[in-house]
Amino acid sequence: MNVSRDTPRGVLRPEIQALRALAVLLVLLFHFWPHRIPGGYVGVDVFFVISGFLITAHLVREVQKSGSVRLGAFWARRIRRLLPASLLVLVATAAAVFIWVPQLYWPQILREIAAATVYAENWQLAHDAVDYLAAENVQSPVQHYWSLSVEEQFYLVWPLLIVIAIMVARRIRQANPIGAIRVTLAVIVLASFAYSVYETSANGAAAYFVTPTRAWEFGAGALLATLPAFGRLSGDRTRAAVSWLGLLMIGVAAFALDAATTPFPGYAAALPVVGTLCAIWAGAPALRWSPLGLMKSAPVQKLGDWSYSVYLWHWPPIVIFALATGDKMTWPVKFLAIAGVVALAALTKRFVEDPVRFRAFAGGRRLWPQYGAAAVSMVMVLSVVFVGNQLLEQSSRANNSRLDQLLAGGTPCLGAEAMLAAERCADGPLGSQLYPEMSTLTKDTGSAYRCYDQKPAADLSSCRIGSQRPDATKVALVGDSHAAMLIPAIEGHLEAHNWTVDTYVARGCIWAKVDAADQADPCYARRHAMAQRLGTGPKYDLVIVTGRRSASGDRPTADGQIRGYLDAWQPVLERGTRIVVVADNPGLGEDDMSCLVDDAANGGDPTRCAVDRKAGLGTRDALADAARRTDGKVRVVDLTDLFCTETECPLVIGNVIVYRDSHHITATYARTLGPHLVERITGALAS
Structure with missing residues (x-):
């Protein structure tokens, strides 16, 4: 040795x-x-x-x-x-x-x-x-x-x-x-x-x-x-x-x-x-x-x-x-x-x-006291964790219960509603409580990721939500995690509109045209599968599509992205399927969330936190740009007025925290967007 x-x-x-x-x-x-x-x-x-x-x-x-x-x-x-x-x-x-x-x-x-x-x-x-x-x-x-x-x-x-x-x-x-x-x-x-x-x-x-x-x-x-x-x-x-x-x-x-x-x-x-x-x-x-x-x-x-x-x-x-x-x-x-x-x-x-x-235990041959002391010590630490989690859970339950009451009551100044009645809601009639609670903010995703592919492949995962009636309007929701965050917005309104929605949401790969030469692209398999599903599979009445501005996995230039979208949409439109693009929400800078976190933690006023409108909308939304080039064949639903004023995009609107990170909205804010989103989609189709 x-x-x-x-x-x-x-x-x-x-x-x-x-x-x-x-x-x-x-x-x-x-x-x-x-x-x-x-x-x-x-x-x-x-x-x-x-x-x-x-x-x-x-x-x-x-x-x-x-x-x-x-x-x-x-x-x-x-x-x-x-x-x-x-x-x-x-x-x-x-x-x-x-x-x-x-x-x-x-x-x-x-x-x-x-x-x-x-x-x-x-x-x-x-x-x-x-x-x-x-x-x-x-x-x-x-x-x-x-x-x-x-x-x-x-x-x-x-x-x-x-x-x-x-x-x-x-x-x-x-x-x-x-x-x-x-x-x-x-x-x-x-x-x-x-x-x-x-x-x-x-x-x-x-x-x-x-x-x-x-x-x-x-x-x-x-x-x-x-x-x-x-x-x-x-x-x-x-x-x-x-x-x-x-x-x-x-x-x-x-x-x-x-x-x-x-x-x-x-x-x-x-x-x-x-x-x-x-x-x-x-x-x-x-x-x-x-x-x-x-x-x-x-x-x-x-x-x-x-x-x-x-x-x-x-x-x-x-x-x-x-x-x-x-x-x-x-x-x-x-x-x-x-x-x-x-x-x-x-x-x-x-x-x-x-x-x-x-x-400690010097000279003792018996081992069980040592193992027992170790087990007790570890349980004590885990107990500290348990108590902390219980305190958070109790607070969260009370917060969620109050939120459900407000949503059920159609409170006019809650969330997105406050943007449409800014003067009436200026005095903050709901008090200072924020929804969701800060401790649950990053996990406030609702049902968004129930059928979400983290590693996109040819095997399309999907969930069917909404109406089960045979005469229901058949809808496909397509896109990345930003499309997934629309699920909490629409799911409570599908029965009333008689919509059946299949979700096709996955990480990074936006629905676009693929060529045989693109097989090395990690998004090739999924995009090909989406083309097959929407272009030759059972026909949908409506496809709703959205994605993060300049989302990763897209083609290297904006013009290339737009051409890829247009080419993908054409065969679906020719089948008689309507397509609606939901313009993406504004994004935040790396440090913008810190204003919200610091004010909420230190007794400040989180409602003052906002991002400049030009900065929040500064990144090009290639999906919306592509839709605007179709002469009205593909409609654009823009919710920017529910996110931003003429000068800024607040991080808290109507007591609801808008973002759970730098670019995803919370499920809570999505729920307040829901009636407006569905109303604007139906309005766009009717026009």
Whole structure:
């Protein structure tokens, strides 16, 4: 086994502590100054290799001594080492969120705190990374727990694999169980690395977080721990050179890689991983020009000692400050925050980590008290999340109940109605209550996404809503997520107008003409299927189509988009089907929503928040432009007067919040638009 000849067994290795210090320093600087050290996130990869090496070294020693691994005792040690500080930071973070963070962000953050408590935050983030409805999620103050989740999953699975490898070795009469462990590790490293390369190129957003793409990094460190101590056969000069080389590779990765341009982990992760392996393999060669002097310095060793707690504490202040104030930290605030993080880490190490790790349950052979204490502690944190969610749920139910009463009563100043009676509604007769409640704003989608294709393909998903009478007007609603947001608007009025509506809504791909030469286009299959369905399938009386202004997936130029729409519509019009284009709603700038969030959280007046009309409508609506070129064959229904005055587009209209993000309207505002939308569609058809 690879144990440095300079450090007796059982003594903390200075190069390991130095690597920990370097890793947490890179992560810390990257998060506070991301543009200064663009690849500082590789510090996490350094931690992964160290963990794989140390844990496997311990397990291998146990196998050599007793022939197996005491799984219960191993997991109990991991619980004592990691859980106390981890749960402490989660509770402190939850308290800070309740005090300072606007309720809009509570549901997401509480969900992630729960995931972090059970060490599943990486899978939660991976899910959100590919979930269209989570695309507008903010960074949460516990997002950094993804790496701890990956690490805990390694600690759970890897000892089991060692036990299985030993059992297989015994069954096939393999004399050396360490050899069986090496083979198992080699297979895991190769398979995981291959998967990491593939998944990083195919699905980079989720690949960053999921455990299979990271397992090879732990496995590389683990494999090193099972190999003979080649360092003993090498001279100090060689080892010193390799040590410097390893540190240099980590440094190059930190400054040369960039999250915006470098797919990660994949191939790129090999640079910091191999660098860490070199530094561990080299050990602590005692030469004047070796890095040992730097590694053994008191500040470096102390930071390495505190690295776990520093990592836990460093991220919440960054996110909570931004969510609470809407501003970025200035340099003085950053230095103050870092000083606070280091102080908290030192206190956590002194009064939480060490007492639980070395003194609590000391000498006790019984494991159930340790597991019981862990379970109770985790349940307590989850209880905090539960209470927070219950408070939000109660408030939301009361808000929704009041909203339903207002909608049922035909309140004249609610939502879009207020735009048609601006003078009468100027005094705010409905008070200051906002609908929906801020805590549910981002999820206020109603039934919009019940039949929504996140990955458009030739297989068209559809829902049928409205009248079931045989003489009903057959309508197709076609478009992207903006078309989906019209479903809550129209569904309550379909029976009265005797409409049966089939929904064909999907992410990004607007209905347009396709040619055989476009088969490489990711939208080709769906557009072809839509052409077949609307052009040759059962005939619709009416097609309602809308989409986001300059929606992704369209042709590169506006004229190309318009021609594609016109060519797609022509065969449908020739069948006698009417087509109505609903002009898209205005859009917001990146910071416009912050006015609403900040005012709602700090007792301000959210109704003052608005976007300039020219800015909101500044992006070309190619669908509406195409319809206007058809000499009236395709009608345009424009609801701009229900979104904007002559000068601005308010974010709150008639006590209803209009937008749930920078370009989607809320289901609540859509419901208030409903009667006007259906009335204008029928009016356009009649004219």
